[in-house]
Amino acid sequence: KGGRAHILGEMTKALGSARTELSAHAPRIETIQIDKSKIRDVIGTGGKVIREIVAETGAKVDIDDEGVIKISSSDLGQIEAAKAWILGIVEEPEVGKIYKGKVVNIVDFGAFVNFMGGKDGLVHVSEMKNERVEKPTDVVKEGQEVYVKVLEIDNRGKVRLSMRVVDQETGAELEDTRPPREPREPRGDREGGRGGDRRGPRREGGRDGGRDRGGRDRGPRGERRDREEGGDPNHMPAFLKED
Secondary structure: OHHHHHHHHHHHHHOOOOOOOOOOOOOEEEEEEOOHHHHHHHHOHHHHHHHHHHHHHOOEEEEOOOOEEEEEEOOHHHHHHHHHHHHHHHOOOOOOOEEEEEEEEEEOOEEEEEEOOOEEEEEEHHHOOOOOOOOHHHOOOOOOEEEEEEEEEOOOOOEEEEOOOEOOOOOOEOOOOOOOOOOOOOHHHOOOOOOOOOOOOOOOOOOOOOEOOOOOEOOOHHHHHHHHOOOOOOOOOHHHHOO
16 A cells, blocks of 8 residues: 555656646547538549648548548647648638638739638739729739738629738728728619610601612512512523423
8 A cells, every 4th residue: 555655646746637638749630520512622623632731731631421521640730730721611701701811813903812721812903902003013922921801702602802901910900991982873874875765766667768779669578579570470580491
C-alpha cells in the first residue's frame, strides 16, 4: 500500500487530473457530414479540389458516397485548416455577410474574388472605392487578399460583391455614405424613345392604297397570273408542248 501511494504521488506531480482535450500532437480524426449534392464540389474534376486540400493543409481527407468526410492528422492546425476549407466549399454565401477572399482575375469592369474556398464573385469597379476608379488595377492586383461584402445573389447564382463598404484593414463593415442611384425610367415611357410609336396611321390598302407601282388596281392573285400568262387559265408554256 505504501508503494502504491508513492507511485500515485509521483504521477500526480506530472499530471494531477485527466486532460479535458487531447494533446495537439496526438493523432486524431474529425468527422463532418455534408449534403450529397456537394460531394462533387469537394472532390472536384478528377479529384483536383480534394488533392489540393490535402497538399495545402497536410491533413488526410476521406469522403464516402453518403457525404461523410473524415479528416485525420496528428496536427490539430492541419485538421482545422482542411475542415474550414471544406465548409467554405459547401457553405452557401449570405447576402449582407462579410468574407475574406483573394483576387483571382481582373477585367476592364472590375475584379473577380474567390471567397469561401470555392465561390467567385464580381467586385464592379464602382464598388471598389467611394471615389471614382479609372482602372481596377489602380486598386487591386491578382493574388491580393481583400474583404468583401455580399450585395446580391441572382437567380443564376452569380454573386455581386463590394469592397468599398468594408474596412480593408480590419474587415469591419463601414457605413455606406454614397447616395442611392435614382431608378431608371422604363424605356416605353421615355419621350421619343423606341417604346413610343411616332409613326402616323397606315394608309388603307397598304402603302399605295391597294394600287401597284404602275398605278393599276391589284386584283386577286389568280387574275394577275392569268394576265401574265396571256389571259388563258389553261395556258401551257411552249417548251412543254414540244415533242
